[in-house]
Amino acid sequence: MAGEQRHLHALSGEDPIWRLWRELPGPWKGPVIRDGIADWEKITENGDRSIDLTGLPDVIAAELAWMSHWQAMDGTRSSVLGTNQFANILRRAIRDNHPFPTSMRAMDWEKAAALQRWFYATRWGRLPPHGSVARLRVIFRFSRLALLVRCSEGRWWSLDEWHPRCDPRIPLAEHEPQAHYGCSPSKITQPWLREAVKWCLGTQLEAGTLRWSTVSQERMRCFVRFDRWLETFTDPLDVLGDPAHAVQVAAAFRRWASDPANRLLRQSEQRFAHRPVAVRQVNDDLRAVAELFAFVAANPAEVRQVLGPHPWSRVTDAHAAGWFRQVSRIPGRRELNDEHYVDGHALAQIPAALPLLGLSRDQQMLVTRGDGQQVTARGFDDPQAMRMILLQILTGRRSSEIRTCRFECLSPVPDRAVDAAEGEQIARFHYAQSKIDIAPDNILIDAEVVAVIEEQKQWIRDHFPDVTPRHLFMQRRGNRQGGKPYPSGSYNWMLREFSKIVKITDSRGTSVSLSHTHRFRHTKLTRLAELGLPVHVLMRYAGHATPSMTMHYVAARQEHAEQAFLATAKLRADGTHVAFSRDDHDSLHLFNRADRFLPHGWCLLPPLQTCDKGNACLTCSVFVTDASHQSALERQLTETEALISRSITAFQERHGRPMPEDNVWLLQRRAEHAALTKLLDTLRSKPGRAVQGAGCGAAPTGPVPLALDLDRHRRTRP
Known part of the structure; x- marks a missing residue:
């Protein structure tokens, strides 16, 4: 493992790991990693313990050293215990002549887990405990994928695992937040389909036709379902057969995709097994396959070069047309209703229950549920989630626009804007517009919203004093450099658990799940429309590109006409x-x-x-x-x-x-x-009007008490 030996490798045909190893800072090259690294206790998970890579094959030792350094630079903590445990397993395997792969790149999680089970069985006669498995699993998640990416000489989409956190080559839109979620083309079991999907989606991402969020969260799942359907065929290649039968084949897939049980991709989704499948969801699956066929048919020369002549050379435009014909027509004009509207009865319960989210876990609070029952519940210790949902209610922004907005998101407004507000002091809020490039990314806000933002800023300064925060809401763990926003999965989980306790209900007694935060966007835009805002102003506030999309959010409530009449001064x-x-x-x-x-x-x-x-x-x-x-x-x-x-x-x-x-x-x-x-x-005569203070000045010194004005939309200012 001596450093001098590294330079004895020939440059021609050199293993890419040596290029990465030469770029490592000296103290990280091992074989014992700790001495000479500044703030070692802060970038590791186990205090002053060292990483010991002695006695390992040169290639594996260099790979583990690079992976440990990548973990530290990623803002997480280097896995000292997990790396040392794996090094002990390999040293014992060398001593006992037990076979194992020659590099970390060739050793996937299944092979590593088998090695760990062998180690515990031969040394202690038992299976590895859950904690040991979890520590080893960490090494084979992001750091190994980052290693595969850096050692890959092909296009980024040629890999079977995609993750922007590990691969900076993956295109992200300018306004798209730094994605901390990935997708796995490896879940597609048919090799000929997997390679075509990777090429098609990768090309569309690079061309800007698709976004990463669309590919990773929607399109890849469509192809995984299509792959599962192919398992019902004796020969899956029959789907690429006679184009005259493409319509019948697509119809069979449509019937299969319409069954809720066939759409479940994970065990955790079993609770959705009995929900009816929306026509739009089936259309998305059909359209994804049809676009893949159309893409292949439109690029025959590239198909032969990238995928080879078999089996995609048989695909023609007729295949794509047959699949497109099975896409069901959905009426363009949606009947407006109040399905997604949160009424005043439900909104009145939320401010009283929200402090429970911010309380520490060792504190308790008496909560009045929607059914009137009072319960004592422990705090969730998540004041960030409390402020995020409050900002969504007050502003009507999407959850991603609040969750990933930048730390310096407030700016002053021109004096003429303040004058137009008749003396009311206002500020401009720059949210994270991540969906529509041509749409605006800021709105005017009042004192209540500014107070919530300033309180969150102070919380960040108190809890992350040594970093320059990039986002207003930050991931609390594994974020040493402060560059990671609050995770969407954590936000949704927190609100689901919170909803189970507080059990918010509307005036009809229907349960309101707070994890469905997009309902607050519908509610805010509906109330602004009821105030009489022109459509173009409402569209600007919503951040939409077309007025038809804005009107999609306005609930046609039966009481709207009544409220419009009663709201005026008679x-x-x-x-x-x-x-x-x-x-x-x-x-x-x-x-x-x-x-x-x-x-x-x-x-x-x-x-x-x-x-x-x-x-x-x-x-x-x-x-x-x-x-x-x-x-x-x-x-x-x-x-x-x-x-x-x-x-x-x-x-x-x-x-x-x-x-x-x-x-x-x-x-x-x-x-x-x-x-x-x-x-x-x-x-x-004009009655007097209260003036609220706002702006971007000093942060408040303590928590800001807020009460949602449920009747504000029924009043007009003279």
């Missing part, structure tokens, strides 16, 4: 406000009674009653109006004043004396004039 003829109740069924019938709509207001006369007062509405107790009729009321006041003046003058000329004030006609006109004057005075 005034009686004497200028006083009318207090409405949502249970006032008589007023709700106005929407079906055209005769109750007046030129200058509304008539609240019960539908079964009739009016015999003619046009005397201004002196009627069931007449109401609002600011939307101000111009009509002003015109009527002017005309009433002119009518009174003309009539008084005509009476004087005809009778030679002034019209008496108790004249029945004049009394009615004076009453109408007084009513109009009171109404317009009330409408023109």
Whole structure:
């Protein structure tokens, strides 16, 4: 293992590991790794213990040294115990002449686990404990994949395991967050299909046709299901047979993919075995296969070079067309409903329960569930999840846009924007727009949102004092350099467990799972639409590229028309406000009674009653109006004043004396004039308005108490 021996290897045909080994810092070259490495205790998981690689074959020792260094540079901790344990296993195998692969690249997890079982069986006569298996597993996850990537001389997509964390060559979109999840083409068991899928998806990623999130989380799963379906064939290559039968073959796959039991890829998905399969999901599977056939048919020369002549040379455009024909048509216009809307009854329960997420695990809190039952629960010790879901509720952003937003996400706004807000101080929030490149990536926010962000910033400074944070929400462990955002899997798991305890329910008694955070986006956009925001403004806030997508999020609630009516300030003829109740069924019938709509207001006369007062509405107790009729009321006041003046003058000329004030006609006109004057005075007056502070200044010194305003969407500011 002496360092001088490394340079005796010839450069021609040299094993790539020696190139990596020469690039290692001196203290990491071993054979004993610890001395000379700064902050060793911080970059390892076992204090001051050293990594001992003595007595191992040169290639394996160099590989383990490089893998340990990669773990430290990745921001995780070098696996001292796991590496030393594996070194002990190999040294014993050398002593007992037990066979093992000649390199870490040739030794996959199954072979390493078999070696470990042999070691424990021959030394202690038992199977390895779970902790030992877990420590060894760590070595064969990311660090070994990173080693395979660095030693690979082919295209990145030629490997059977893909992970951006280990392979920086994988293309990521500019606004796509640094992905900490991968995918495994190795799960496709048919070699001819696996190689074609890798080539097709890799090429589309490099061309920007697909994104990494689409490939890793959706498209690869489609091909894995297709591969499982091929196992039902006596000869899987029959799927590439006569193109005239492509439609029938695709129809068979569609029927198979429509069965929920056939879509389960993991044991943990068994709870979804009885859920009906959406047409869109089956369409995605069919479209993925059809696009693969179309890609192969469009590139015959590259197919022969990359995949060889067999069996893909038989694929034509007719195969792709046959599969595309099985894609079911989904009506382009979706019927709007309130399926994804979270009503006020459910939202009122969330702020009271959220502190449970931030409490430490040794603290308890009394929680009132949605069914009214009170339970005592232990804290989840995750204040980051508490603030993330609160920001999603307040802003309507996607979970990825909050979870991966950068640390310096606030910026001031121009003075003209503050002036337009009538004195309300606001700030600009830059979220992580990761879905649509041409869409905006910032919105204006108020003091409540700024307070939550500033509180999270202070939490990061307190818990990661030695790093320059990249993200506002950070992974708490294995993140020594501070470059990893809060994991999506941890966020979803935390909210699922939290929902099981608090059991939030809506007004209909239906359970609301907080892990389905996209519902809060539907809710926020629906409430903004109910405030009367124009579609282009709503689209800008949502970060969408088209108004049709924005309207997809707006829930068509039956009570929307009622709320729009009740939200405005209604005034009686004497200028006083009318207090409405949502249970006032008589007023709700106005929407079906055209005769109750007046030129200058509304008539609240019960539908079964009739009016015999003619046009005397201004002196009627069931007449109401609002600011939307101000111009009509002003015109009527002017005309009433002119009518009174003309009539008084005509009476004087005809009778030679002034019209008496108790004249029945004049009394009615004076009453109408007084009513109009009171109404317009009330409408023109602007009641005082509270000014909320916001901005990007100093962080608050303590927790920020927040209460969701559930009635804000029902009010309009004068």
